[in-house]
Amino acid sequence: MNLGSSVEIITEWDIVAARQLGRNEAKQVGFGTVDQARITTAISELARNIYLYAGKGKIEIERISEAGLVGIKIIASDEGPGIPDLRKVMEDGFTTSGGLGAGMPGVKRLMDEFKVISEVGEGTTIITTKWLH
Amino acid sequence: MPQEVTKQYKEIMSKYLESQSEEDLYVGQQFSRRFIEKDIAPxxxxxxxxxxxxxxxxNLRKQVWxxxxxxxxxxxxxxxxxxxxxxxVRKQEAIQMEMNVATKVQDTLLKTVEPDAEGLDVGWISQPAHQMNGDYIYFLNQENASSVAVADVIGKGIPAALCMSMIKFGMDGLQNENSSPDNVLGIINRIVEKSVDDSMFISMFYGKYNSITSTFSYASAGHEPALHFSSGTSAFTELDARGLLLGVKKEAIYDEHSVVLEEGDFVVMMTDGVTESRTENGFIEMSAIKSLLAEKKDESAQEIADYVYSELSRMQDYQLSDDFTIVIFKKKTV
Structure with a gap:
């Protein structure tokens, strides 16, 4: 099963559209209010990073199922400057510092799985998943 | 979500909604600790x-929900x-644990053997202001001679401690070398200059007692002067020698001087944690330190050192503002 849709992130309003899409999908999957808010916040952070630091990119949202579990997968991709020091942006204490990759540890905490691929000068792709428990 | 917590929360809230009593609020607040214990997010x-x-x-209004x-x-x-x-917070706890281990490693690594030259009584104490000591004592024992290096790394804590291991290994390499004070400081200076970054400086006093001639010779790399107590005149003389801090300049030259110790004479080597002890009313005067030393002039070197430490730390309300180190070489009375 692979139901999905995506939002191009170019203006700040697109962040809102991505949030809306994410919340609807999360609700469809069956997440409760708090988890809907968490998934939406994660999408919001990812979309904001694209908007602020990459200029433009894309948020894709998929409903997924695997081994009897259902969940939601978010793929945030851009062709922006990339993140030079991934270890650093994943460290706590850097979330409030601003800059590319800000808030990544937060997104990781809000979701269950988190993977980031980034190449300086090429762009960044973040794939993050949350399962309905 | 822990169902039990939700159920209990409901009961407590339900009571409060009926009574609005302080007691139920108190119960609720006690209960709120459970949220924290169970790591429940706001x-x-x-x-x-x-x-x-x-x-x-x-049936409350929609706006409430x-x-x-x-x-x-x-x-x-x-x-x-x-x-x-x-x-x-967890990360910080982990760092604290590493610090405790590092302190133990420092103690083991920097252990030094107290000399036992003929006719010489040695006493010393070194207390860190914080966890790791930035003062360092190194004893060197050779035939008919006992030497000590008293060093103070400017700056405290971990960088200072790391720096000290370097001094220690530099000194270890000296065992068979010419151990005259000016020569020792020259060698250590070159090691420090080569290996340490520009922001780190070390002051060092090096003293050597020759038990055959009863001569105490010394050199100083920008360190606090030592004090020589003469039992004959009951007076103190400052023992200072010209020389730059270690690590400033590669070709630095260190002057060497010497003094003959009579029976009952002693030399006190200190770091600035001693000479710059301060109370609410300002620095403790050098004359006060001298009179503490003089009070115990007839005791053993260790008793003198311990006494000065206990008195000075008492005057500072047991709060050391800097690492505190005293070494005393005393010529025994026969």
């Missing part, structure tokens, strides 16, 4: 509140910040 607390309220009063959803949204970042904070 947004989940509101969600628990919402479900409890719904079970108790399902919507406003609680709004509040959940507001709390997500608080929850994240809280978790981040917890993770930083």
């Amino acid at each position: 947004e989940d607390v509101i969600s628990i509140h919402k479900s409890a309220l719904f079970e108790l009063h399902p 919507d406003s609680l959803d709004f509040l959940i949204e507001m709390m997500i970042h608080y929850g994240l910040t809280m978790r981040e904070h917890q993770s930083l």
Whole structure:
């Protein structure tokens, strides 16, 4: 099963559209209010990073199922400057510092799985998943 | 979500909604600790509140439920910040544990053997202001000679401690070399200059007692002067020698001087943690330190050192502002 849709992130309003899409999908999957808010916040952070630091990119949202579990997968991709020091942006204490990759540890905490691929000068792709428990 | 917590929360809230009593508020607040213990995020607390309220009063207006959803949204970042904070606290605890290990390693690594030259009585004490000591004592024992290096790394804590291991290994290499004070400081200076970054300086006093001639010779790399107490005149003389701090200049030259010790004479080598001891009323005067030393002139070197330390730390309300080190070489009375 692979139901999905995506939002191009170019203006700040697109962040809102991505949030809306994410919340609807999360609700469809069956997440409760708090988890809907968490998934939406994660999408919001990812979309904001694209908007602020990459200029433009894309948020894709998929409903997924695997081994009897259902969940939601978010793929945030851009062709922006990339993140030079991934270890650093994943460290706590850097979330409030601003800059590319800000808030990544937060997104990781809000979701269950988190993977980031980034190449300086090429762009960044973040794939993050949350399962309905 | 732990069902038990939700159920209990509902009961406590239900009581409060009936009574609005201080007692039920107190019970509620005690209960709130459970949320923290069980690591329940603020947004989940509101969600628990919402479900409890719904079970108790399902017919409230729609705005009430919507406003609680709004509040959940507001709390997500608080929850994240809280978790981040917890993770930083755990990290700090891990660092603290590493520090404790490092302190032990430092103690073992920097262990030095007290000399036992003929006719010489040695006493010393070194107390760190913080966890790791930035003062360092190194004894060198050779035939008919006992030497000591008293060093103070300017700056405290871990960088200072790392720096000291370097001095230690530099000194270890000296065992068979010419150990005259000016030569020793010259060698250590070159090692420090080569290996240490420009922001780190070390002051060092090096003293050598020759038990055949009863001569104490010394050199100083920008260190506090030592004090020589003469038992004959009951007076103190400062023992200072010209020389730059270690690590400043590669070709630095160190002057060497010497003094003959009579029976009952002693030499006190200190770091600035001693000479710059301060109380609320300002620095403790050098004359005060001298009179503490003179009071115990007939005791053993160790008793003199311990006494000065206990008196000075008492005057400072047991709060050392800097690492504190004293070494005393005393010529025994026969």
